[in-house]
Amino acid sequence: MTKKRVLSGMQTTGKLHLGNLLGALTNWVSMQDHLDCYYFAADWHALSSNYEDTEQLQENMLDLGINWLSAGLDPEKSTLFVQSYIPEHAMMHLLFSMITPIPWLERVPSYKEKMAQVEKDLRSYGFLGYPVLQAADIVLYQANFVPVGIDQLPHLELTREIVRRFHDIYKTKVFVEPEGKISEVPKLPGIDGRKMSKSYNNAIYLSDTKENIINKIKNVVTDPARVKKTDPGDPNKCVAFNFHKVFSSAEENEITAVECKKAARGCVACKEQLASNLLNYLEPLLEKRHFWMGRPSNVFDILKEGTRKARLVAKDTLERAETSMNINFRKVLGDR
Numbered sequence: 001m002t003k004k005r006v007l008s009g010m011q012t013t014g015k016l017h018l019g020n021l022l023g024a025l026t027n028w029v030s031m032q033d034h035l036d037c038y039y040f041a042a043d044w045h046a047l048s049s050n051y052e053d054t055e056q057l058q059e060n061m062l063d064l065g066i067n068w069l070s071a072g073l074d075p076e077k078s079t080l081f082v083q084s085y086i087p088e089h090a091m092m093h094l095l096f097s098m099i100t101p102i103p104w105l106e107r108v109p110s111y112k113e114k115m116a117q118v119e120k121d122l123r124s125y126g127f128l129g130y131p132v133l134q135a136a137d138i139v140l141y142q143a144n145f146v147p148v149g150i151d152q153l154p155h156l157e158l159t160r161e162i163v164r165r166f167h168d169i170y171k172t173k174v175f176v177e178p179e180g181k182i183s184e185v186p187k188l189p190g191i192d193g194r195k196m197s198k199s200y201n202n203a204i205y206l207s208d209t210k211e212n213i214i215n216k217i218k219n220v221v222t223d224p225a226r227v228k229k230t231d232p233g234d235p236n237k238c239v240a241f242n243f244h245k246v247f248s249s250a251e252e253n254e255i256t257a258v259e260c261k262k263a264a265r266g267c268v269a270c271k272e273q274l275a276s277n278l279l280n281y282l283e284p285l286l287e288k289r290h291f292w293m294g295r296p297s298n299v300f301d302i303l304k305e306g307t308r309k310a311r312l313v314a315k316d317t318l319e320r321a322e323t324s325m326n327i328n329f330r331k332v333l334g335d336r
Helices: 018-031 043-050 057-071 090-095 102-106 109-116 131-142 150-170 209-220 239-247 250-261 267-293 296-324 329-333
Strands: 004-009 037-041 078-082 145-146 179-180
Touching: 004 018, 004 043, 004 131, 004 179, 018 037, 018 057, 018 078, 018 145, 018 150, 037 043, 037 179, 037 296, 043 131, 057 267, 078 267, 078 296, 090 296, 102 150, 109 150, 109 239, 131 150, 131 267, 131 296, 150 179, 239 267, 250 267, 267 296
Parallel strands: 004 037, 004 145, 037 078, 145 179
Antiparallel strands: none
């Protein structure tokens, strides 16, 4: 039986943190054995809001590859590739841009939200047309499923609308209409209680040393009502307890909650236990990171081979799209 195909990507805008591991990577790894997985480094997408800051893109790409392999992605099971090394992404994006109405893009919820939140000039087509490039990414690989959070469903629905419009205009079915693959992921805030993000300086990175992780756990926000060790606390108001819910056992958490409410254990001891449990959880990944950090050329070779394999699929899909549009001139001229 042919496996269904899944596609997903990560931007190369910075180092990966625990939120990325829990929100995406662990899910990616779990899909390897029963789905045909295509995962890519979305370096062109990184330019949509970081076009002035490109200095770290190559370094971030290497770090991304190292983290993928360290988390358990297997190049024998998953195709790992780089977006910008496959020009068909840009070509498919151009073709889609010709048929995508501008109001469709302006109504995407995240467009105005990010425009208001980010202190950069985002009045560019690259930012407005981000979902069109995303649609091109997906359809080139005939992906059946795209892992998404609830807030990303409007982006995926736009892809489906573009696919339907293309099929309606050119009277030929070329692309698979992708479906969202929603999975429950643990909610993990930053150490200050806000969303974990590089921009907030509140993230625990997969590249952090054990010492850095321990120090960051020491600074995790706890119940502000617990001024002294003898003050009773409320675990539901404690950011550290949110971490415990993910990295500690249910039995441990039950004890922690009771002792917190009774002021039988201080926040320092609570965080020490959390740091120990978190490091135990991360130990396999940290060991693999040490291995791959010493082999950057091997990481790039894996990405290069995955990109070669992925481009064969992308070229075939683009050729079919151009043929349906009666513009496949490169095939006629032999420039392929």
